[in-house]
Amino acid sequence: MMQLAIATGVTALATGLFLAPLSAELDEQAMHRALAIAQTTAAETHLDDDLEASRPTRHGPVQNEAERIRAATGAKYVVIMDKHGVRWSHTDPDEIGHHVSTDPTVVLSGREIMQIDEGTLGRSARGKVPLRDEAGKVVGAVSVGIAYESVQQRLLSTVPELLAYAGGALAVGAFASYLVSRHLQRRTHDLAFSDISALLTEREAMLHGIREGSLALDKLGRIRLMNDEARRLLDLRAQDTGRPLDDALPPGRTTDVLAGRVAGVDLLAVRGQRVLVANRMPTDDGGAVVTLRDRTELERLGRELDGTRGLIDALRAQDHEHANRLHTLLGLLELGLYEEAVEFVTLAVGVHRATAEQVTERIHDPLLAALLVGKATVATERDASLSISADTHLPDCLIDPHSLVTVLGNLVDNALDATAGKRDAQLEVTVRTEGRTAIVRVSDNGPGVPESRRAEIFTEGWTTKEPPAHGQRGIGLALVRRLTERYGGSAEVAERPGGGAEFTVTLPDSLSDELPPPHEAHRHETLTDTRATASHHDAEGGHHFEDATGADRCSTC
Numbered sequence: 286m287m288q289l290a291i292a293t294g295v296t297a298l299a300t301g302l303f304l305a306p307l308s309a310e311l312d313e314q315a316m317h318r319a320l321a322i323a324q325t326t327a328a329e330t331h332l333d334d335d336l337e338a339s340r341p342t343r344h345g346p347v348q349n350e351a352e353r354i355r356a357a358t359g360a361k362y363v364v365i366m367d368k369h370g371v372r373w374s375h376t377d378p379d380e381i382g383h384h385v386s387t388d389p390t391v392v393l394s395g396r397e398i399m400q401i402d403e404g405t406l407g408r409s410a411r412g413k414v415p416l417r418d419e420a421g422k423v424v425g426a427v428s429v430g431i432a433y434e435s436v437q438q439r440l441l442s443t444v445p446e447l448l449a450y451a452g453g454a455l456a457v458g459a460f461a462s463y464l465v466s467r468h469l470q471r472r473t474h475d476l477a478f479s480d481i482s483a484l485l486t487e488r489e490a491m492l493h494g495i496r497e498g499s500l501a502l503d504k505l506g507r508i509r510l511m512n513d514e515a516r517r518l519l520d521l522r523a524q525d526t527g528r529p530l531d532d533a534l535p536p537g538r539t540t541d542v543l544a545g546r547v548a549g550v551d552l553l554a555v556r557g558q559r560v561l562v563a564n565r566m567p568t569d570d571g572g573a574v575v576t577l578r579d580r581t582e583l584e585r586l587g588r589e590l591d592g593t594r595g596l597i598d599a600l601r602a603q604d605h606e607h608a609n610r611l612h613t614l615l616g617l618l619e620l621g622l623y624e625e626a627v628e629f630v631t632l633a634v635g636v637h638r639a640t641a642e643q644v645t646e647r648i649h650d651p652l653l654a655a656l657l658v659g660k661a662t663v664a665t666e667r668d669a670s671l672s673i674s675a676d677t678h679l680p681d682c683l684i685d686p687h688s689l690v691t692v693l694g695n696l697v698d699n700a701l702d703a704t705a706g707k708r709d710a711q712l713e714v715t716v717r718t719e720g721r722t723a724i725v726r727v728s729d730n731g732p733g734v735p736e737s738r739r740a741e742i743f744t745e746g747w748t749t750k751e752p753p754a755h756g757q758r759g760i761g762l763a764l765v766r767r768l769t770e771r772y773g774g775s776a777e778v779a780e781r782p783g784g785g786a787e788f789t790v791t792l793p794d795s796l797s798d799e800l801p802p803p804h805e806a807h808r809h810e811t812l813t814d815t816r817a818t819a820s821h822h823d824a825e826g827g828h829h830f831e832d833a834t835g836a837d838r839c840s841t842c
Contacts, residue, residue: 288465292458300451307443312410315431316399320412322358323429324397326351326365333418336367336425341382347373348381361409361432365416367425368393385428389413392426497576498561504571506530506544518577519556538773538794539563543575553580553771555684555794643673648716649681656690657714660697667701669710679716679723682797688768689723689795695765696727696788703731703786722774723795728787739778765790 326332335346342348351363351374365374370389375381391413392398398413409430416425473481492499498515502508507529511521525533534540539554541547542563554561554577562578610629617626641658648654657673664671683689697712704710707730715726734742743766762776769776774791781787 288462289459292462293455296451296455296458299454300447303447304444312401315410316401316412318412319360319410319429319431320397320399320414322354322360322363323412323414323427326354326363326429327414327416327427332365332416332427333424336365336373336416341367341371341373343378343381345373348375348378350374352376358429361430362428364428364430365425366428368423373425389426392428393423395423497578500543500575500577502530502544502573502575508533509572515577518559518561518579545573547773549770551771553685553688560685647673647677648679650679650683650686650689651681652686652690653679653683653693653716656694657697660694660701664701664710664712667705667710668708669701669704669712671697671712671714674713674715674726677714677716679718680796683723684795684797688772689725689792692765692768692790692792693725693727695762696725696790699762699788700727700729700731700786704729707731718796721794721796723792725790725792726787728781728785730781730783730785733780733784733786734778736780742778743776768792 329350332347332350335350339345339347347365351365354360355363355376362376363374364372364385366372366385366389370384370393372381372383372385387402392415395415397415398411400411402409402411409432411428411430413426413428415423416427418424476484492510492512495512496514498518499510499512500508500515500519501510508521508526511519511526515521516523519534519539521533530544531540534543538547539556539561542552542554543565545565545567550564552563552565554563560580562580563575565573565575567573614626614629617623617629644654644657644661648657657671661671693714693716697714700712704712709730711730713728715724717724743762766776769790769792772792772795774793776788776790779787779789
């Protein structure tokens, strides 16, 4: 309705602006026509003689000539006056011999006049010219009038045509307004302006109130909108709004994830010391909205949970192991075989100490070291041998240890399941780095994976084992593949030399550029001594045991 009112107003204004000069133009044409008739009449050579030779009467020669010219030209009147302003001709014969109703001074002085004026015959367009004799002397004047009604009639005759054009223009404008209105309604989902304003206010409140980062990009990859949390998580400034994403952020995986160059759901990205989970949703205009969740605190809790879980598994396995050893030791003592008892205790403690030292010397991340110590104990319980390869080395600078724990734990569990029941079951773990890339390799001497099944072994739900009653199988390796895809890495399986399977996982950009503080490195160097002390205490019958992180803990605490 607003657009229609504007179109109608513009059409009416344009029509009025056209009619106003048209009326003035018609007036000008009528006055020029009256002046031309007056000039033609004054050019008659015998009129000046008739003014001198006759009297102003109803049927005089001047009256007859004026009426002839009026009838021939269609003028409203042709009035001829002498130099005293007395009429010698008029359409009303009773006015002949009387003075004209308007002042004739100007025209009798020799000047021509065009005007719209009121006279005895009403409103008319007039043209007045002086009447001269052969010597050029002014002997009278000629006044010709064009009826103003004819001017108005010509003006009114143009109005229907003009209104037809205006109506057509108005119809086109109304149709265009309708199309624009429908387009706007579709784009705004039939929301009124007040609703849009309310939605905008609510959106601003929600956008800056939620604790998730939200980043909107246009189709050119420029930052269109971001809330306070997104600015905090990505270390951006308010001035970065409107800049291309590649200019606002340094090149790397985080920028590729936000820009959509890496596809997937719940993609991991790292910005500074923060671990972020990003999801990208395309919009209809070619842009996208990216949501960011801070998983840094969640990672800390995950580490604690995984450490606790590893501790429970290790303690459960050690409970069985220590029970068997204590029963054996008790039997040796009851039989009086004291030297054999001492040899048995020394051997048992030495094996445990050697495994802990081997892990902590090569793997400096406490979470991963605790996992491998616990898995080694579980492997021993299952009559399997878990060893660390000679080229294993991992510094304590992992950006996301939780993901690496998940990958390594699932691969080791898969290897233990594959070698279950085998008499000489052997597992070998390799964790090494190449620049900022972490490479995890777990091999076993189990039945291996046929080459025809290697492409689908990482598919969720695929398994060769019977599912347990409380859940489903085929999740561990699928989870490994998902984690590697989030990092932009790869997960592969090949045949182990000598038979069996060898799983290799590559995780790019999983290590930070910053080295651990000196006291952390010193702590890892002394961790082996702590474990040795704890094992020595166990051998002497003390009340200490070793937890999954390698720390010395007291059972009375």
